[in-house]
Amino acid sequence: MNSTTALHLVDWIIVVVFIVGSMSVGLFFTKRASRDVSSYFVSGRTLTWYICGMAWVAGGFASDTPLWVSALVRSQGLHYAWKYWAPVFGVALAAVLFARMWRRLGIVTDVELLENRYNTRVASFLRIWEGGFKALVYCPLVIAWVVKAMEVIGREAMGLPEEYQGWTTATVVGLGLIMCAMAGLWGVVATGAIQFGIATLGTILLAFMAVHHVGGFGVLVE
Template identity: 40%
Template sequence: MVATTFAADTPLAITEFVRGPGIWQNWFWWNLLMGSLLGVFLFSRLWRRAEVLTDNELLEIRYSGKPAAFLRAFKAGYFAILYNFIVMGWVINAMASVVSVMLNMDKWTAVWMCVFIALVYAILSGFWGVVVTDLVQFIIAMFGSIMLAVIALNHIGGMETLLDKLSLLMGTDVVHENTL
């Protein structure tokens, strides 16, 4: 799950969190980790015993009648359509922002290029191929992110220099007071 949620938008979103309200804003996504860990360790045996794989299967076993059918349909529609459209739009916009700057092209051209590559990628590899390459790309992205942080810190003179420069900016409204 972590591999599929680490995309082009992740570094941009986290940078926005830290530059805006401050590093505490990372709890917005850190809380998902806590909930997921609790779900794995507290409920995985119960789900296995119920022989279900999805939330909707669990709802089907637990509840019945028209209200339950409505709940399952709403949940499926909400996550399959609305939620995924928002998430994919966010990720595609982030990737198009990066590609348009890096390749010096129009943002809409970058959007359609990213969508085309992702579509061809998914069609050629199938579900299992997408899962495996998600893992490989997650490893590459983590390595690249860590290397970029190390290179950026070395370029400015180290962590002490960064903290000194940030503390100078505290009174200029460039850095929010809660960031440090």
């Protein structure tokens, strides 16, 4: 293990507390999520907009995104961060313009919207195709590069020995799957909202610490 990146006991305690805390919050909603299909997949349609927003933004703190954004800023400059922020405006407009209509239809998934909107055999085929493509191709690819980013962070930032990386990644992914399977969207959104607060605070503190480490903004600009 690289001594410059090896974690100390207090670091591991923080990691364990964070994982256990996230699991506990998610599993707290297991009973609520198990009431019916609507409760499990769409939280009974009772989530507030700000909780949804925080949970959605928390996805931007996934292991792959900081690496990608850092690479963009380093290679292209700070202004290139807008490539990441640009979709936010589209999502916000979609929520404002279409949320009520989506709610009125009483649908659960976006592919269900396709069949309801066009109501033809072609639409039914499109729903099957879209659902199959996302389930078998798109989502596995997304999960793959997120897991790969987890391994990179585990190796470079946490100093995990190579022989432990696979087991560590499998354990974290397994715990996440268990929580999602038991708590449904309730657990995902609740943990996401809390992690949003933790990640935001941590990012702000890290920014101040990084600027202080290099000697202030003046040195950073130079």
